[in-house]
Amino acid sequence: MKKTIKMGKIVNDFAENKDIAKKIRVEIIMPALSKGDEVVLDFYGVSGATQSFIHALISDPIRKLKDVAFDNLMYQNANNDIREIISMVYRYMQESLDMNKDEE
Amino acid sequence: MTIRHPTGKTVNVKIFLSNQGNLRNFKSFARSLDLSNPDKLVISTHDKWVTVHPANLVVAAALAIQAGKKNTEIIGKVPETGRYLDRMGLYELTKTPSPFIYHKKEEAGRFVPIKIIKTSADQSRFITDVIPLLHLSEENAIVVKYIIGELVRNVLEHSFAKDGAIVAAQYYKKTNRVSIGICDTGIGIWKSINTYWHPKNDIDAIKLALVPGITGTTRREGGTSENAGAGLFFIKSIAKITRNYFVIYSGSAQYTLLKHKKRIKGLPRLYADPNRDPHSETNTVPRFQGTLVAVDLSLDETPEFNYLLSNIGDIYDKSIRERKRAKYMTPKFI
Numbered sequence: 001m002k003k004t005i006k007m008g009k010i011v012n013d014f015a016e017n018k019d020i021a022k023k024i025r026v027e028i029i030m031p032a033l034s035k036g037d038e039v040v041l042d043f044y045g046v047s048g049a050t051q052s053f054i055h056a057l058i059s060d061p062i063r064k065l066k067d068v069a070f071d072n073l074m075y076q077n078a079n080n081d082i083r084e085i086i087s088m089v090y091r092y093m094q095e096s097l098d099m100n101k102d103e104e
Numbered sequence: 105m106t107i108r109h110p111t112g113k114t115v116n117v118k119i120f121l122s123n124q125g126n127l128r129n130f131k132s133f134a135r136s137l138d139l140s141n142p143d144k145l146v147i148s149t150h151d152k153w154v155t156v157h158p159a160n161l162v163v164a165a166a167l168a169i170q171a172g173k174k175n176t177e178i179i180g181k182v183p184e185t186g187r188y189l190d191r192m193g194l195y196e197l198t199k200t201p202s203p204f205i206y207h208k209k210e211e212a213g214r215f216v217p218i219k220i221i222k223t224s225a226d227q228s229r230f231i232t233d234v235i236p237l238l239h240l241s242e243e244n245a246i247v248v249k250y251i252i253g254e255l256v257r258n259v260l261e262h263s264f265a266k267d268g269a270i271v272a273a274q275y276y277k278k279t280n281r282v283s284i285g286i287c288d289t290g291i292g293i294w295k296s297i298n299t300y301w302h303p304k305n306d307i308d309a310i311k312l313a314l315v316p317g318i319t320g321t322t323r324r325e326g327g328t329s330e331n332a333g334a335g336l337f338f339i340k341s342i343a344k345i346t347r348n349y350f351v352i353y354s355g356s357a358q359y360t361l362l363k364h365k366k367r368i369k370g371l372p373r374l375y376a377d378p379n380r381d382p383h384s385e386t387n388t389v390p391r392f393q394g395t396l397v398a399v400d401l402s403l404d405e406t407p408e409f410n411y412l413l414s415n416i417g418d419i420y421d422k423s424i425r426e427r428k429r430a431k432y433m434t435p436k437f438i
Contacts, residue, residue, distance in 0.1 A: 012228065012232055013232065014231055014232070014246070014249045014253065016227065016228065016231060016249070016250075016253030016254075016257065017224050017225075017227065018224065018257060018261075018330060019224045020224075022329075022330060025329070047242070047246060048246040048249060048250065048409075050250055050253045050254050050257070050335075051254075051332065051334050051335070051338060052253075052254055052257055052331075052332070052334070052335055053253075055327070055330070055331070055332045055334070056329065056330050059326065059327070059329055060329035063326065063329070080410045081246065081409050081410050081413060084410055084413040084414055084417065085413060085417075087417070088413070088417035088420065088421075089332075091417070091421050092317070092326060092332070092420055092421055092424055093326050095325070095326075095421060095424045095425060095428065096317075096324070096326030096327075096424060097326065
């Protein structure tokens with residue numbers, strides 16, 4: 001099953017409210033990915049986001065679900081700035097995954 | 105500094121707003137503060153001309169809120185330029201009536217007066233409704249929203265300040281620059297970061313907080329599900345790339361990122377280690393219970409935000425890789 005989250009309807013024009021990010025992550029993203037569903041985050045209508053917001057939204061799925069998140073979490077209508085921030089979070093989370101794994 | 109009060113008594117001034125209130129001179133402002141009694145606040149200004157950066161303004165506002173309106177006053181001769189203090193809302197936080205008379209509609213300027221943000225919902229409303237008062241282009245507005253979004257969130261999440269985040273901003277047409285100040289009277293950076301990192305003093309705490317990937321909520325790389333420790337590094341980097349000042353004042357310490365000289369061609373180089381940036385630092389300013397973060401943003405010097413993000417992201421990754429490498433085992437050569 002595919003679940004699409006219309007971010008623009010939840011966060012308005014600029015995404016900075018981490019409480020909302022956490023709510024989306026805990027109530028929608030994690031349960032859906034854990035069930036094996038695909039999740040599409042649709043950023044239509046969102047002009048920008050803070051790195052903190054994106055981190056609060058997707059770092060936990062990457063850390064806890066790893067390949068499931070890489071395979072089943074997708075992004076739609078993200079402008080270049082938002083793409084850059086999402087890509088950044090992907091990079092540093094993978095770097096730190098390797099690092100924390102090494103320490104375990 | 106002492107001044108003669110209207111009652112005839114000589115009183116100690118706690119905050120003096122000079123005619124040189126910019127980030128370059130912030131250290132002088134901080135040094136002149138008298139923070140010995142947080143329950144009473146006396147503000148005075150230069151008698152001929154007063155220039156106030158939002159940084160100075162939010163410090164004054166935060167201390168006024170902490171002392172309470174009935175314990176805060178503005179005394180002495182305030183020059184005509186002091187009208188700005190009224191427009192920005194400082195008089196409203198004091199028991200001193202404003203001597204300036206003007207119609208509210210004369211306020212057509214590009215500024216964000218002192219605002220208090222206590223919740224994340226307040227923050228979202230502020231970003232949506234108040235930033236447009238600066239009348240910036242969409243591209244520049246994104247950068248300002250980004251800076252305010254990250255800094256206010258830091259206050260709400262880490263400062264435990266009962267009065268919330270105090271924010272003010274100003275657009276300066278002549279220099280095409282936006283200046284932002286955000287202040288709180290919470291626990292300060294040292295206490296916020298001490299649980300996991302144990303910095304030995306306030307300046308070490310500030311510099312640790314500026315390192316990408318260092319957060320007060322964990323020692324784990326990649327941070328927690330809610331914190332990555334990137335916020336302050338991002339803001340400092342934006343200031344550096346746009347060749348501006350960036351100031352943090354918390355406890356007895358102050359760190360100022362110095363302006364990257366215009367004659368040095370090319371984009372300023374970013375560093376994960378704040379010690380490598382041209383900066384001034386001190387650990388001996390009057391102890392401020394809380395945190396101030398202030399930044400200037402020259403709109404002429406601001407590259408595409410995407411380019412900014414990409415550069416900052418590269419340094420962030422590099423910083424994690426370097427920490428990783430520092431933990432590698434080394435061969436035993438005998």
